[in-house]
Amino acid sequence: MDNRPLTLRISLLGPLRMVGAKGDVLTPKGAKNQALLALLALSPGMSRPRRWIEDKLWSTFGPEQASANLRQALSKLRSALGDHADALRADRTTVSLDRKQIWVDSLDDVLPLDDRVELLQGIDVRDPEFEEWLRMERAALSTRIARAKPTPATGILIHCNALAEDPGRERMMGEILANQIGENISEQIRAWRQDRDLPDGLSNLPPSDVTISTQLVPDDTGHSVFIKAVHQSSGRILYSKLQHVDRLNDILETEVSVGKTVFEAADQIIGKLPQVLEGTRPETRATALSRLGLYRMFSFERSALREAYGLMKQAYDHDNNGVYLAWTALIRTIQIVELAEDDAAGLREEAVELHYKALESGTDNALVQALAAKIKGTALRDGAGFFELAKRAVERNPANAIAWNSLAEAHLFAGQFDQALAASKRASHIASTSPFKHWWDTGRCLIAIACNKPDEAIEAGEAATRSAPLSRPAHRQLLALYALQGDLDKARAVADKLTKIEPGFSLDRLVNDASYPVTTLRKNGMLEPIRALL
Incomplete structure (x- = not known):
């Protein structure tokens, strides 16, 4: 697998600009050379036949002269790329960019919601074919920006109800359970629980998006509870589960197994909502963006954390819900802990500001x-x-x-x-x-380490790596824990794994670099056994 990082950043919104991995400006000189870069960056797979490019940039030239001009432009573009020249590939028929190394701003999920932003501002190629291509690309960008512009979010309507043989206590407990699920959903996205049991004169209500129903039936050892969530307009079942509760008070007290079901139901319903709700609704778009942001965030990888930050910001643009600000603050904090960015002080300041704003609205x-x-x-x-x-x-x-x-x-x-x-x-x-269960298992592993309970820490760490085999935080803890237990073969295996999944990892850095993110292990003196592997 090709795991090369994104090393080139191409900005097409506004004047064209290309920046290398070290922040060095690599923008080629000359309108035709810049146009060549833009054509490739916006092509499917960042690849085009030579003849197609020649037709866009030298449409008024003969074939031989157009081919010669393209060869000269490729030479100048390759020269501008410098150490990144391998990102440009050309053979006798095709020219392409290595898209695994390149980020292009206009292709990003997060777009500036401003009609004044112009694609390739100021470029002057003076070829009618290129001008027509540019006009179409600018129109497509305008359409994307228009679609991305948020409209006021009204929220997803959830009707919670219960069925029970006993209309008293059993029905009340069923309604409590259904409402717990609805509340968990409304904490994560903009949603309202809807009461439809109103007097006739007040019953002209908008239809619910989702109905969450529970049914309690007594059995020999307690009650069987059936939970079902349905998307009303399509009839699609978003979640269903049959569960046993020993005591009805387990629901009232949110006993741990009940809490697990409530959390599970809300999580699965939210995950499916973008597939069933109308895509133009801002709350639908915000839900989809935030959900994708969580997947990126919980990977803990540098580029994924950056993407998660952008996705959460865009979710907030669609729906000014404070929970997205709170997630964004957490992403900044994770970037600090994971040493994913250089400006730790700036990230901390932003995280603090975001958390205050989140609390104000939530x-x-x-x-x-x-x-x-x-x-x-x-x-x-x-x-x-x-x-x-x-x-x-x-x-x-x-x-x-x-x-x-x-x-x-x-x-x-x-x-x-x-x-x-x-x-x-x-x-x-x-x-x-x-x-994302590995996040909680990793947290339990760290707390067990702090409590000096290595066996419990290993159990939790192994659970985390089973569900997320590329999770670097869990592997760091396990490496030290295995060495602490004297199991050096397992420790070496984890070290080899970290070498593959974490750029710049080394045993020396883990043990001797005080800034490396293993603070709990270091405080508890659990890094010394690793020296046997050095």
Whole structure:
């Protein structure tokens, strides 16, 4: 597999500009040379036949002269690329760019929502074929920007109801469970729970987008609960599950297995909403963008974190929901911890500002509180604020795994190790069906390390790497833990894996670089056994 990083950044919005991996400006001189670069950058697969390019740039020339002009332009473009010359490829029939090395701003998911932005501003090629191509590309860009412009988000309507043989207590518990799922959804995206049991004179309501229903049936050892979520206009089932509860109070108290079901249901419903809701709705677009942003964020890779930041910002552009600001603040914090960017002070300042803005618009949102709590602890080192927000988030929604994770970290910050490990275990259990479960398992691994429980830490770390084989944070912990246990073969295997998945990794850096992100291992003196591998 070709794992070369993106080393060239081509800006086509405004005047053409090309920048190398070290920030060096590599923009070629000459309108035709710049046009050649733009034609390739915007072509399918960044590749075109030589004759097609010649027709766009030298349409008034004969074939032999056009071919000679193209050869000369390719030579000048290759010279401008310098150390990146291998990104330009040409044979007797085709010219292409290596798209695995190149990022192009106009192809990015995140576009500036400004009609005044012009593609290839100021370029003057003076060829009628190129001018026609440029006109079409500018029109396509304008259409994309128009479609991306946000309109006011009204929110997704969710109707929660319950069926029960006993219309009293059983129905009430069913409604509580359905509403817990609806609330979990409305914390993550703009959604409203809709009450349809209104007097006749007030019953002219807009149709619900989603109905979440529960049905409780008593059995020999408690109750069977059937949960179903349906997209109303299509009848598609978004989620269904049959579960047993020993006591009805398990629902009232959000016992851990109930919390797991609530979290799972909300997660799966949200994941499918962009597939069933009208794509032009801003909340649909914001949901899709934020969901993709989470997948990118939880990979912890440098380029993916940058993409996640852009996706969350665009989600907020579509729907001014404070939760997207809170996620963006967390992304900045992860970039600091993972040493993914150079300006740590600037990232910290931005994360703090974003978390304040998120709290202003999401004061009653448990997810916003939980994410903001992490910024309080990591960026501001405010232990009291950390614990207060995390505790409030858990009390507001005990089925929120992120809230439990924040509370676990707040306990750890305060030196309350037993409480930290208990809260972390609960968070991992609630989130055990999440596509991002490795994040909670990695958190549990770190807290077990802090509690000096290496066996529990290994169990959690291995769970994280099973669900996310390329997760660098979990592998870092396991390397040290295996060495600590004397299992040097396993430690070497993990070191080899890290060498492949983490650019710049080395055992020497892990052990001797105080800035390398293994703070908990270093504080607990668990890095020394790795020296046996050096």
